[in-house]
Amino acid sequence: MQDETKESSALPSEENTAVAGDISPYGSDDPAPAANDAASSGASGEASAAAEAPLSVKRKFFKACKFYLFLAAMSFVWAIADYVFIVPNAFAPGGLNGVSSLIYNAVLPFDQHLADTVFSPAVTGLVLNIPLLIAAFLLLDKKFTFDTLYCVAVHSVFMAVFDVIEGFPVYKAGDYESGYMLLASLAGGAISGLSLGLMLRFNASRGGTDIIGKLIYAKNPISSVHWLIFMCDCVIVIASGGLGFIGLDYSQGTNAVITAVLSPILYSFLSLVTTSQVADVIQSGFQASIVFNVISDKHNEIAAEITGTLHRGVTITDGIGYYTGKEHKVLVCVVRKKQINEVKRIIQRHDPSAFIYITKAREVNGYGFAPLRSDG
DSSP, X not given: OHHHHHHHHHSOOHHHHHHHHHHOTTGGGOHHHHHHHXXXXXXXXXXXXXXXXXXXXXXXXXXXXXXXXXXXXXXXXXXXXXXXXXXXXXXXXXXXXXXXXXXXXXXTTTXXXXXXXXXXXXXXXXXXXXXXXXXXXXXXXXXXXXXXXXXXHHHHHHHHHHHHSTTOOOOOOOOTTSHHHHHXXXXXXXXXXXXXXXXXXXXXXXXXXXXXXXXXXXXXXXXXXXXXXXXXXXXXXXXXXGGGGTTOOGGGOHHHHHHHHHHHXXXXXXXXXXXXHHHHHHHHOSOOEEEXXXXXXXXXXXXXXXXXXXXXXXXXXXXXXXXXXXXXEEEEEEEEGGGHHHHHHHHHHHOTTOEEEEEEESOOBSTTSBXXXXXX
């Protein structure tokens, strides 16, 4: 009986088992808590991942909204340049928008209603881009195609809205011989360049010859795409001279004929160059930087003073002169444009016979300059 009692007391009751299980029925090496911890941590990880997922989607959504609002704003600026300055003065500064301006101003003297409806730049600008957008969709990046379509469409919408608004301001210079025409070409080019430069910083496009260039580059990467685009733009600019013959009074003499033909070409080209230069400045930034490459036996002294005085980093590499076979040290240093003369004075002070060549850096990112980032 006593043995039975001992045996029965050795067997834990259901209640005791539960309590013992809470403590640890398996001793110090109990795998159950570890399994429980793993399960709980896995559950919490899944819960946090599930909580972060909507936040990530929201972030992407708001980022996309900001991006397309920005493109819409830049398309608005682009439309202002075209509607207020470019089209009213019969400029054709390259691209399909230049072609749209040519078509509109060629039809306008004969049928204003037709020009303002069927051949409106808002319509022709979009229609001319459609074949290129289809080609881009088939051969290029889909996001690039969608972004370009968005910019072109929003630009056309704004151009159409400006047409509807009664009394919307338009800067029409009138006489080609007046200084107002120069102002119109510069203003139109600068405003258009501002829009283009900011779009390029975000890897966006305004269609037209940009798509042509990308299509050519996709098929033949070694081709001179920029020159091909420039030649296309020049053909459009030269074609604007034909507008000078419309309504021309030949009885006014040779000077009047030359002025009527050359003026739209020159002003269109000036507007094109202004757009290109402003876009280049906007895209690469206002802070121009210069790269010094210096070959000198006094490399340590020069590097020490540049670093200590101008607080600019210097890289020293090995070089070999092909003709002499002599080994040299080559200093490479990037400085602001305003520091050019200071660097020259330092080099001259230590080694007047040093060999120097200077190049312009399109963009510099890193410590001491602009931080590295992608605007897109």
